[in-house]
Amino acid sequence: MTGAREPDGCADARRALLSNPGSVPPAHVAVCADCARFRKGLLRVDAALETAALEAGKSRLPAELRARVLAAAGTGAARTGGRSGPRGVSEPRGRLLELMLRAGAVAAVLTGIAFALPEALWAAELDADAVGRWTGRIEQALRAPDAVLLDTTHLSPALLPLDVPPVEHAGAVGIVALALLSSGVGLVLRERAR
Amino acid sequence: MRIAWRVTAVLSGLVTVAAAAPKSGGADAFGLALLGGFAVGLPLLALLPLALMVHAWRPALVDRVAQAHARRGTASLLIGAGLLLALVVLSGILSKLHAGALLVPLTAGTVGWLTVGLAGCSRRLGQRLSGQTPAADRPGALVIGWLVRCGAAAAPAVWPVTAVYVIGTALGAPAVALFLKSAAPEPGAG
Numbered sequence: 001m002t003g004a005r006e007p008d009g010c011a012d013a014r015r016a017l018l019s020n021p022g023s024v025p026p027a028h029v030a031v032c033a034d035c036a037r038f039r040k041g042l043l044r045v046d047a048a049l050e051t052a053a054l055e056a057g058k059s060r061l062p063a064e065l066r067a068r069v070l071a072a073a074g075t076g077a078a079r080t081g082g083r084s085g086p087r088g089v090s091e092p093r094g095r096l097l098e099l100m101l102r103a104g105a106v107a108a109v110l111t112g113i114a115f116a117l118p119e120a121l122w123a124a125e126l127d128a129d130a131v132g133r134w135t136g137r138i139e140q141a142l143r144a145p146d147a148v149l150l151d152t153t154h155l156s157p158a159l160l161p162l163d164v165p166p167v168e169h170a171g172a173v174g175i176v177a178l179a180l181l182s183s184g185v186g187l188v189l190r191e192r193a194r
Numbered sequence: 195m196r197i198a199w200r201v202t203a204v205l206s207g208l209v210t211v212a213a214a215a216p217k218s219g220g221a222d223a224f225g226l227a228l229l230g231g232f233a234v235g236l237p238l239l240a241l242l243p244l245a246l247m248v249h250a251w252r253p254a255l256v257d258r259v260a261q262a263h264a265r266r267g268t269a270s271l272l273i274g275a276g277l278l279l280a281l282v283v284l285s286g287i288l289s290k291l292h293a294g295a296l297l298v299p300l301t302a303g304t305v306g307w308l309t310v311g312l313a314g315c316s317r318r319l320g321q322r323l324s325g326q327t328p329a330a331d332r333p334g335a336l337v338i339g340w341l342v343r344c345g346a347a348a349a350p351a352v353w354p355v356t357a358v359y360v361i362g363t364a365l366g367a368p369a370v371a372l373f374l375k376s377a378a379p380e381p382g383a384g
Binding site for chain 1: 265266267268269270271272273274275276277278279280282283286287354355358359362366369370373374
């Protein structure tokens with residue numbers, strides 16, 4: 001086609017072939033040998049690209065490129081505190097710190113409950129009579145004549161083992177609660193600021 | 195809400211009585227350590243229908259709590275532990291003041307908050323266990339996660355620790371969801 005003037009319709013047909021290579025060819029291609037060759041060339045290119053894409057999918061990344069990708073992923077995880085890397089993998093030190101924080105929170109709650117419980121009930125491990133008295137109290141409340149109505153004001157004192165927590169203990173537990181709350185909120189706000 | 199409180203209260207009482215029943219005069223400490231977790235696990239299990247209703251009506255809320263728990267699990271536990279201790283102190287003070295009636299709204303609010311939180315935590319756990327993606331919105335994952343968490347809270351001997359962990363994270367996750375900006379689900383996270 002170089003130098004020669006293209007017959008009418010060739011330009012439109014080739015534009016159509018280039019914009020939609022897989023579609024039904026225009027009618028002009030059937031009567032024009034040049035356009036038919038042009039279409040065959042396009043199909044060969046498409047087939048070669050498809051084969052190359054399949055081969056690329058099967059092959060492994062070159063070692064150097066793979067190392068660079070992994071290094072970049074590790075840097076990203078470290079920069080974001082190990083929480084939001086590509087795979088969400090934390091750094092070992094961060095994981096240990098989180099584990100310690102979690103264990104501390106659970107221990108604080110158990111200690112706080114132990115402080116708030118009456119001493120007799122707290123020491124039920126050695127003397128189980130206090131637990132027996134508590135469950136007896138619940139049983140009595142459930143067997144009361146008005147138990148059918150399930151009066152909550154009647155049942156709640158029996159269900160609640162927290163008779164009278166000493167004020168100083170309640171204060172200490174409250175302070176621990178505040179410390180836990182503020183540290184948790186601090187962690188969230190730090191995440192939010194990122 | 196009064197009904198929910200009553201059912202929870204009666205269930206807790208019955209289970210505690212059943213756990214301590216072998217000795218009518220005094221409870222067996224070994225039995226308490228072994229079976230005491232049922233006093234926590236069974237009431238939690240009784241909240242499952244309520245959680246499914248929340249999941250049906252407000253799936254976005256459950257999803258947001260699940261995201262918060264997945265992104266900031268430690269913060270969830272810290273805040274939940276603080277709330278749990280605050281509840282213990284508040285209950286003690288109300289008990290001392292003989293203001294049992296005030297315990298009703300307090301318990302109702304806590305149960306609702308806990309249900310939403312536990313639904314979020316359970317949904318993510320169920321998705322992990324059943325191999326679903328976070329985008330999958332099937333209530334089956336919530337049920338699986340909920341059962342596992344209730345079982346963990348009732349585990350013999352270690353139930354005080356596991357129950358505090360399960361309830362603490364469930365109480366804290368909705369609070370974290372209030373603070374965190376909404377984010378797209380993590381790719382491949384489960």
